[in-house]
Amino acid sequence: MAAGQGDGGRGARSVMSLALLLLGAATLLVLAVLAGDSGLPRPAVVAGLVLLAGALIMAARGTGRLLRQRLVLGGARAMLAAESGPALVADAAGAIRWRNRAAQDADDSGDPAPVVGTMLARIFADPAATARNLQARALAQGSAREDMMTRHGPLGVSVVPLGAGLFLWRLARPERRAAPRDDIALPFLTAGPGGTILCMNAALRRLIGERVHDLRDVFADLPVENGRRHLLKAATGPLSCLVAVVEGSAGRREIYLLPGAAAPEAADWDRVGALPIPLLLLAPDGLIRAANPEARALLPMVIGPATRFADLVEGPGRPVAEWLRDAAEGRGDEQAQFLRGTGAHRDLFLRVTLSPAGDPGDNPGDTPDGSGGGRHVLAILNDVTEYKTLEAQFVQSQKMEAIGQLAGGIAHDFNNLLTAISGHCDLLIHRRDDSDPDWPDLAQIRQNANRAAGLVGQLLAFSRKQSLAPEVLDLRDTLADLAHLLNRLVGEKVHLVLEHDPSLRPVRADPRQLEQVIMNLVVNARDAMPEGGEIRIETENRHLDRPLERDRARVPAGDHVVIRVIDHGAGIPPERIGQIFEPFYTTKRVGEGTGLGLSTAYGIVKQTGGFIFVDSEPGVGTTFSLWFPASRDRPAAPGVAAPADAPRPAAPPCTILLVEDEAPVRAFAARALRLRGHTVIEADSAEAALALLADPDLRVGIFLSDVIMPGKDGPTWVREALADRPETRVIFVSGYADEGRSDHRARIPGAVFLPKPFSLSALAETVRSLAA
Numbered sequence: 185m186a187a188g189q190g191d192g193g194r195g196a197r198s199v200m201s202l203a204l205l206l207l208g209a210a211t212l213l214v215l216a217v218l219a220g221d222s223g224l225p226r227p228a229v230v231a232g233l234v235l236l237a238g239a240l241i242m243a244a245r246g247t248g249r250l251l252r253q254r255l256v257l258g259g260a261r262a263m264l265a266a267e268s269g270p271a272l273v274a275d276a277a278g279a280i281r282w283r284n285r286a287a288q289d290a291d292d293s294g295d296p297a298p299v300v301g302t303m304l305a306r307i308f309a310d311p312a313a314t315a316r317n318l319q320a321r322a323l324a325q326g327s328a329r330e331d332m333m334t335r336h337g338p339l340g341v342s343v344v345p346l347g348a349g350l351f352l353w354r355l356a357r358p359e360r361r362a363a364p365r366d367d368i369a370l371p372f373l374t375a376g377p378g379g380t381i382l383c384m385n386a387a388l389r390r391l392i393g394e395r396v397h398d399l400r401d402v403f404a405d406l407p408v409e410n411g412r413r414h415l416l417k418a419a420t421g422p423l424s425c426l427v428a429v430v431e432g433s434a435g436r437r438e439i440y441l442l443p444g445a446a447a448p449e450a451a452d453w454d455r456v457g458a459l460p461i462p463l464l465l466l467a468p469d470g471l472i473r474a475a476n477p478e479a480r481a482l483l484p485m486v487i488g489p490a491t492r493f494a495d496l497v498e499g500p501g502r503p504v505a506e507w508l509r510d511a512a513e514g515r516g517d518e519q520a521q522f523l524r525g526t527g528a529h530r531d532l533f534l535r536v537t538l539s540p541a542g543d544p545g546d547n548p549g550d551t552p553d554g555s556g557g558g559r560h561v562l563a564i565l566n567d568v569t570e571y572k573t574l575e576a577q578f579v580q581s582q583k584m585e586a587i588g589q590l591a592g593g594i595a596h597d598f599n600n601l602l603t604a605i606s607g608h609c610d611l612l613i614h615r616r617d618d619s620d621p622d623w624p625d626l627a628q629i630r631q632n633a634n635r636a637a638g639l640v641g642q643l644l645a646f647s648r649k650q651s652l653a654p655e656v657l658d659l660r661d662t663l664a665d666l667a668h669l670l671n672r673l674v675g676e677k678v679h680l681v682l683e684h685d686p687s688l689r690p691v692r693a694d695p696r697q698l699e700q701v702i703m704n705l706v707v708n709a710r711d712a713m714p715e716g717g718e719i720r721i722e723t724e725n726r727h728l729d730r731p732l733e734r735d736r737a738r739v740p741a742g743d744h745v746v747i748r749v750i751d752h753g754a755g756i757p758p759e760r761i762g763q764i765f766e767p768f769y770t771t772k773r774v775g776e777g778t779g780l781g782l783s784t785a786y787g788i789v790k791q792t793g794g795f796i797f798v799d800s801e802p803g804v805g806t807t808f809s810l811w812f813p814a815s816r817d818r819p820a821a822p823g824v825a826a827p828a829d830a831p832r833p834a835a836p837p838c839t840i841l842l843v844e845d846e847a848p849v850r851a852f853a854a855r856a857l858r859l860r861g862h863t864v865i866e867a868d869s870a871e872a873a874l875a876l877l878a879d880p881d882l883r884v885g886i887f888l889s890d891v892i893m894p895g896k897d898g899p900t901w902v903r904e905a906l907a908d909r910p911e912t913r914v915i916f917v918s919g920y921a922d923e924g925r926s927d928h929r930a931r932i933p934g935a936v937f938l939p940k941p942f943s944l945s946a947l948a949e950t951v952r953s954l955a956a
Contacts, residue, residue, distance in 0.1 A: 257282050257350070270355040273346065274300050278315060281350065290355070300353060304341070318343045319351060331376065370440050370459070371425075375399055377435025379406075388441065393419030408439060411520045411537030411564045416441065426539045428461045428564050462565035466538075468512040470494050470505045473560065482567055484529050493563070497523040497534060511538040512559045522568065533572040537564045573736060595640045596892060599919030600846045602640070602941035606633040607852030610944035614859070637941050640919075653937075654692050654792070656817045659723050659745065660684045666699050670706050677716030680706075685724040689814035691745050697788045704781040705749040705808050712753025712806065720750040725814065739795050743814035748807055755802035764798065837861040838885035838955045843873045843901070844917075845893045849940075853888070856944045857951065869893060870901035877905050884912055886954055891918035902932060913954045917942065 257273060270290045272283035278300040283291075291303050304311030314330060321328035322343040329342040344352045371388035373381050379399040388402075389395055396402060404415040404422065410429035415422050430438040440459060462479035464472055470492040480487060485496050494504035500521040507521075525532035539562045609629045616623055663682055671680055702721070709719045726746050732739040756764060765786040789796045789810055800806040840862050844850035847868070854864045865884070867873040870893060876882065887905065889898040898916050906912060914935040938950050 272300070272303075272353050273350050274353060276319070276349050276351070287355075314341070322351065372438065372440050373402070374432075375408075375437050375439060382436070391416070391418050391423075391441075408437075410566055411535055426537065426562075426564065428459070430460050462567075464493070464563040464565065466493055466508055466561040466563055468505075468509045468559060468561065470508050479565055482534075482565060484532065485525075496526060497536070498526055499523075508538070508561055512540050512561050514540050520566075522572065531569065533567075533569045535566040535568045537566075538562070539564070576736070596919040598636070598640050599940040600849055602633050602637050604846070604848035604852055606630055606637070606941050606943060607849070607856065609633065611852065611855060611859075614944065633941070653694050653696075655695055656690050656692050656815050656819045657695055657698070658688070658690050658819045659747065660688055661819070662695055662698065663702070663721060663723070666702060670703065673703065673707060674710045674719060678710050678713060679716075679718045681718060681720045683720065683722045687725065688723050689725050689743060689745050690817065690819050691812040692815045692817070693792045693794075693812065694788075697792070701785040701788050701810070702747070702749070704785045708781060709749060709751035709753065709806070712751050712755075717752050720748070722748040722750065724748075726811075735797055737795055737797075739811055745812050745814050747810040747812075749810075750805065750807045752805040755804055755806055756798070756800040757802055761798060761800060765796075836955055837863065839863045839865065839883055840886045840888050840951070841865050841867065841873060841876065841884045843867045843870060843887070843889040843893075843898070845869060845890060849890075852944075853947060856947055857888075860948050860951070862951065862955075870896035870898070874901055874904060877909070884909065886913050886915060886951065888915045888917070888951075891916050899932060902935075906932070915950055915954065 268286060270284070270287035272280050272287045274280045280298045280300060280303070283298075287303075291298060300315050301312045304315060318328045318330055318341065322345050327342065327344045329340060331340045340354075340356045342354045342356070344354075346352050371385065371391050373384035373388055375381055381397050381399065381402070384392075384395065392402065399406060399408065402417060404417055408414060408427055408429060410427065412427055413424050414427050416425045425441045428440040430440075432438060438460070440461065459476065460478060461476075462482045463476045464479050465474040467473055472487055472491050472493060475483075475487050483496060485491075487496075492504075493508065497504065500507055500523060520535050520537040523534050523536050524530055525534070540559065606629075609626055612622070613626050613630070616626070663684075667680065667682060674680055706719060706721075713719075724746050726744045728739065728741045728744065731741050764782050766783060786796055789812075792812065794810060794812040797809045797811070798806065799809070837860075840857055842850060842854055842857070842864050844853065844866075845868055850866055850868065854866055857864050865876060865882075867876060870889075873887075873889070877884070887902055889902060891898040898918075902914055902916075906914075914932055915938055916935055917938045917940055919940040936950060936954060938946065942950075
């Protein structure tokens with residue numbers, strides 16, 4: 185079939201069909217009008233008009249689509265007629281509307297109405313599914329391509345939608361670069377993502393003994409890994425060889441083989457150095473004899489004539505020279521080693537594989553270029569900095585999770601003890617005044633219990649398991665309220681300056697915890713300037729068009745609010761900056777700090793959804809930057825606070841179901857509530873509470889429950905109880921915030937949370953707010 189013949193036939197048939205439809209509609213209209221003149225019903229005239237209008241619309245649509253297709257086909261002919269590879273245009277059903285000469289030559293079937301599936305069937309199996317998949321992907325993505333291995337070699341099939349229901353199909357064989365690869369002395373192949381060998385050079389064909397088509401015919405120990413020794417299925421028998429892999433696009437890989445006995449000698453370095461793999465030629469004592477351009481581009485250090493490998497990297501747990509000497513003599517471990525850069529390049533991580541080469545009988549310096557004969561070591565380098573960075577982040581997250589679990593467990597038990605201690609102390613103080621001889625002792629007990637509670641709070645803060653009460657805040661107001669306390673903290677030698685963005689966006693955070701963060705940073709800034717100076721606290725809006733990546737963190741794009749705490753003190757040495765947020769790390773003398781200040785700040789900021797960064801230069805000063813997502817909500821209007829000594833209305837007595845597994849806490853809470861006139865029903869477990877509530881005559885106004893208990897936890901049993909008593913109000917108490925239980929607690933409408941350790945007055949006030 186000639187190019188374009190099918191299109192002309194289909195166009196003629198379409199025009200003929202439209203003409204017949206128009207003729208039929210017009211005939212029916214004439215007959216209807218004549219019938220109307222004869223006195224027959226008028227609806228026949230209307231039917232004729234409707235049919236004629238429909239025919240005209242169909243004709244217009246069909247003609248427009250046909251014209252668009254003709255324009256598309258005309259453009260395809262102009263652009264693709266001279267293309268050397270097969271190209272064709274088909275409709276959505278796969279019918280070929282036009283094809284160039286190369287496509288006609290590729291189809292020798294003589295089919296007068298060819299389709300894409302039939303044409304592809306002569307090239308590879310199951311063409312219909314492949315064609316449907318490609319066409320669907322092209323419609324969704326704008327184009328689609330599939331590379332596959334056929335019996336005639338690799339083939340690429342691409343599809344591009346042209347509009348008007350037509351698609352452009354191209355068939356192309358990948359460009360072969362066998363001739364240049366045959367110039368490489370090393371065996372080489374290119375493999376596809378599925379292990380299909382796309383090409384292999386003459387050196388590898390001679391080594392294997394034949395041309396093969398799959399990696400399973402080359403290696404006995406798949407998968408192939410860069411810098412690892414593999415067992416090659418050579419024609420003369422199994423051969424151990426070092427493999428270097430260069431990752432390409434679309435899953436392709438270039439694989440170079442360095443057989444042990446055939447490893448390149450120093451004299452062949454000019455040929456080996458052209459490989460697209462970072463390579464070093466090392467003497468057994470560590471002197472770098474040669475480095476190819478890829479290695480020089482990878483290594484940020486300058487490599488000179490006297491540079492040794494130990495100047496660039498730290499040893500693998502032993503001296504570098506000793507490790508290289510063992511490798512040169514064949515005594516070393518063949519496994520790759522992960523090495524770290526030295527000095528200012530400690531963020532660089534390399535995966536290094538060594539391969540002994542050269543003749544041990546030759547003397548160094550025998551070669552004309554001075555690179556040396558004798559025994560030497562070929563080092564294959566692979567940059568694994570990103571991998572090691574991710575590994576370090578994972579290890580850090582595991583460490584913080586372990587510390588968090590430990591801190592959470594300790595905090596839960598300690599807060600129960602502290603609740604009982606401070607609670608019973610409050611009961612004793614409640615019956616005394618400051619003239620009582622026991623008052624100072626009771627005050628000391630309460631003061632030290634509060635200090636212990638603060639220490640537990642710091643443990644929970646850096647482990648990100650404390651209970652937060654976030655609010656929408658205007659930081660200008662928050663910092664203004666805090667300024668008086670900060671001025672007292674810094675003393676007379678230090679001047680505190682606040683500078684705000686006039687259009688500062690609000691943020692969502694716990695105001696008490698955010699104040700704790702600012703105080704910790706200001707105290708550290710004060711301690712860094714023993715002779716006095718200036719501490720600046722600045723706020724500003726920041727918009728990120730793209731994510732900000734720094735210090736192994738990624739700040740998402742969008743609107744943010746930044747707080748900076750700036751001092752001009754001693755600064756932090758670069759080698760210590762990575763440790764400052766670790767718990768219990770401190771540079772202060774014993775007794776001057778717990779090492780929890782910055783780790784607490786870090787935990788609070790991260791739990792709030794923010795980021796904290798530090799910039800410091802020894803002798804110049806330090807800047808801590810806090811990034812918080814900007815909130816779209818508005819801060820609540822400040823209310824008029826009641827005087828501290830103003831009498832509060834007493835809560836009406838109600839019945840409270842107290843569920844707490846710790847007997848001392850339960851005893852204190854029950855006595856405190858009964859002192860306020862409430863009726864308290866006690867239960868030591870969720871199951872006991874549900875058993876009490878099985879009595880329909882029992883009337884309960886408030887559920888007061890611990891969150892973490894053996895058996896069913898607080899939110900679980902409360903949800904079951906609220907199914908029959910939906911009007912009951914709920915108070916949860918807990919020593920720390922567990923994320924899973926916090927989510928369940930949040931799904932209980934109107935539930936109030938009271939953190940442990942709580943005082944008598946805090947418990948009474950919480951109950952009063954619900955009972956009122």
